[in-house]
Amino acid sequence: MKSHGYKNMFEKVIETARKAGRATLEYYSQEIEVETKSDDSPLTKADLAAHEIIIAGLKEIDPDTPVISEEGGLPGYEERKNWNKFWIADPLDGTKEFIKKNGEFTINIALIEDGEPVFGVVYVPAKEITYYGSKENGSFKQEGDAEPVRIYSDKADTNIPLTVVKSRSHGSSDLQDKLKEQGITIKEAIPAGSSIKFCLVAEGKADLYPRMGPTMEWDVAAGDCVYRNSAKEGQHSSPLKYNKPDLKNEGFIIGL
Structure with missing residues (x-):
């Protein structure tokens, strides 16, 4: 491009x-x-x-x-x-x-x-x-x-407790347990709505955005782009893929 x-x-x-x-x-x-x-x-x-x-x-x-x-x-x-x-x-x-x-x-x-x-x-x-x-x-x-x-944002260091941003309207009651299974400890959980969650990670105000439930590609594409390109050098990797047959995403974690 x-x-x-x-x-x-x-x-x-x-x-x-x-x-x-x-x-x-x-x-x-x-x-x-x-x-x-x-x-x-x-x-x-x-x-x-x-x-x-x-x-x-x-x-x-x-x-x-x-x-x-x-x-x-x-x-x-x-x-x-x-x-x-x-x-x-x-x-x-x-x-x-x-x-x-x-x-x-x-x-x-x-x-x-x-x-x-x-x-x-x-x-x-x-x-x-x-x-x-x-x-x-x-x-x-x-x-x-x-x-x-x-x-700018840095990749999260999972060796220390992390600040996560969580959905205000689609919260998961077992979020902490699911993250603990992946070796992640929550220091603070910040509720936020919409794609603002991606942007809070991109500007370094949160370390991770874990989403346990499904989303659609239109929900995430713009925020994912802002996050990917907030790396200090090159791009951050992202688990999200686009133009899938049904456009549906399963759970993901942004920031790792």
């Missing part, structure tokens, strides 16, 4: 994520109407508004690259298996946090090339914080209109 060929496009994608985020805030201040999808997960008008903005934005920015969105139809694997490049988006990650109005929801957009996220943006609308990372340029955090700051 040539960074100079992508830089302008990535800036436009970041602005698209912010535009989608601003649209969600229009619903955030109102009484939130919630529907239930076929998998029992919640859906709001904000999810759909952000989806429309992201799809339109990516079509204008990069019309030749296919897009997968949580709120769009999923193309079959026979069609997808030969894709070497595609965008994947979660228009509103952390809908449960949005409904609770705790501010911990995000807009996630990532570009996958050859099974790897090469660019990702995680925007936190309620806090006006943008995290983004690319394979060529590393990972950054931007608060409001301030200058972006490069963020």
Whole structure:
């Protein structure tokens, strides 16, 4: 990937994520109407508004690259298996946090090339914080209109007690026991919503993000990219894979 060929496009994608985020805030201040999808997960008008903005934005920015969105139809694997490049988006990650109005929801957009996220943006609308990372340029955090700051993380040292970040809405009561089986001792567990968990590890505020339950690729791609490219040299490895037949991830640990 040539960074100079992508830089302008990535800036436009970041602005698209912010535009989608601003649209969600229009619903955030109102009484939130919630529907239930076929998998029992919640859906709001904000999810759909952000989806429309992201799809339109990516079509204008990069019309030749296919897009997968949580709120769009999923193309079959026979069609997808030969894709070497595609965008994947979660228009509103952390809908449960949005409904609770705790501010911990995000807009996630990532570009996958050859099974790897090469660019990702995680925007936190309620806090006006943008995290983004690319394979060529590393990972950054931007608060409001301030200058972006490069963020770094180290691989966790499992010989010492560690700070872990855990899901606020999908917690595992036996998290500590499961980590202990892998020789990991918890010093502190920080609850957080949505892809913010990846970003807390990427900026060094937490050592590990263990996820025991399933997720989908659109949930993790942008945050995973920010984490991978927060290494001080090269990239961190990640257990996550992309463009699988069903797009479903089993449990994983980020930070090892």
